[in-house]
Amino acid sequence: MTSTGDVEGRAGPPWWWVRRRDVVVDVGLGAVSAVECAWEGVAFAGEAGVPTAVGVLFGLLVGATLMLRRRWPVAVVLVGIAVAPAAMGFLLGVVGLYALASSEVPRRIIATLASMTLAATFVVMYLRTRGDVEADHLLVVSLSGFVAVALTVPPVLFGLYIGARRRLMESLQERADSLERELSLLADRAEERAEWARTEERTRIAREMHDVVAHRVSLMVVHAAALEAIAAKDPARAAKNAALVGDMGRQALTELREMLGVLRAAEKPVRPVRPAAQARAQAQAPPVSVALAGSFDDGPSLDELEVLVGQSRAAGMAVEMVVHGEGAAYAAEVEQTAYRVVQEALTNCHKHAPGARVTVRLAHRDREVAMQVENGPCDGKAAEPGLPSGGNGLVGMRERVLGLGGVFVSGPTDGGGFKVSAVLPAG
Incomplete structure (x- = not known):
């Protein structure tokens, strides 16, 4: 048996990914984020006074953590908060918040990390624009707050919407699967019940046939034996026994015809029905023996x-x-x-x-x-x-x-x- 998203004859997706498409998307986002952070690492190396190669390597490692967003979304957001003072990880922060909000992480943790990201972004923007913008303090605060909200709130709201939609689809899928299993179980039970009813009716018919045939034929054999014994000695009694044998035979045939007539009358034309309707009809229909029970009331x-x-x-x-x-x-x-x-x-x-x-x-x-x-x-x-x-x-x-x-x-x-x-x- 292969996992979801597997192709027959091939191995499934590696590690924690469910579908191969998820692997391609996350690896692609991680690569883009790594390139972005490496580019921003050059400026960070100059500001920090470290070799450029160190800044580039640090940026590559930080950006590549975006590939872990499905497995450890909390860790990705924490990395984005940690490198916010270095002015790197724009894609890392936005996609990390979206992945966190759409995951199964408790809401209080999502709210806490989103608030921390909002605060970190606001502080970084305020410190970087305070000396560049020649304006009053209120403009700097407003601009920093706008950028912080724009980079934090939309991905969180969109992630919450996608997570709720995914859970709704999973719930609907589970209900559909449950209904399908229930219908299959009803169909199986209806088939078992119909088979049991057929077996019971066959037993009942066999019992009726045995009672009718065995008694009548037994009497016929007894009379035939007596007829054979007295045929030459007492013709009158032999004739009487022969008449009784004929009466017994006619009674047996009459009862057999009545039973066969009941069986033929019980047959009804069957029209095609859909499987679900057939399962419900079989589950609600009375057993065959109950349907035919009234046919023997004249016994x-x-x-x-x-x-x-x-x-x-x-x-x-x-x-x-x-x-x-x-x-x-x-x-x-x-x-x-x-x-x-x-x-x-x-x-x-x-x-x-x-x-x-x-x-x-x-x-x-x-x-x-x-x-x-x-x-x-x-x-x-x-x-x-x-x-x-x-x-x-x-x-x-x-x-x-x-x-x-x-x-x-x-x-x-x-x-x-x-x-x-x-x-x-x-x-």
Whole structure:
């Protein structure tokens, strides 16, 4: 990574300079100031009675200090004040005051050094013009004061203006960078939220598909096995089982078509938007699962549990249903989840406990509804239907129940059976 002002493939500016242009400007000003001070050093050497070479060398060193104005502006101004009696360093004093005022030095230090420069310039001008101007004392004082103010006040005011403008631009740049980072963060969060919503919706759809297909197809397989066993012995019962298989297949297809129709209806045309507007819209938009949640409000309810249990009885399962309490109006998500839990539990009984007695309990309580599906030990004489299991049934039930803030428990019983229990809040 290169610093500000660097060119790729080249080294950055040396020392304290930020840009190469700053190096050129400061070195150029330092050279001009050095030449000026060296020229003025000739007269200073004559007045001080020292060799001219010493005066020139002293002027070169004094003028060259202007190159340090960005790094040590206070030192440059102090040098200008120190050489003021020698009548040298005009450019050094003016540019040094400007650099000092535009820097980050505290205002009290700027005011102190500017006052010292003003006083030094006034004294030097007064002493040098007092013997040259044949006029009254007031004219000498006025002329000295005018020159001192002209050489001190304008560079200080201009430096203060440039420093304030630079700080304002830096503040605006920082705000712009902060807003850009914030928009980028919002866009990243919106993308993460959209990805999370897509994952949640895929899980939800997979769970719905599993509940619909697994239960219906499991019953179809059970009826098909019974149909195969009794086709030759009891044609009437075989015909009844064949009709039930057809009904189950049509119900499964109907529910699948409804779900696919919901997915197609959820698709909307997307118009192009600007990235910033897209980030804000994604950040404010509800997740996909929330947008589609209302599409499943017309799903199964608790009133259909009798039909569900009847289908399992028709498949040859010994099912008993017990209801405690009086039913109430529950939220659609609660009724659908309760139905799916019972449905999946009955499907597992068909798969893993053929011939076992099953008890379905439904309890309506004050602020919750509870359901339990318990099967006894498997009848060894019953034919194993050979239904495949993906191992996701209990996981899906747990996700549904916990997603609504309920409690889910499943596991084997002391009598050798299996029990699935769930409690859902009524709201």
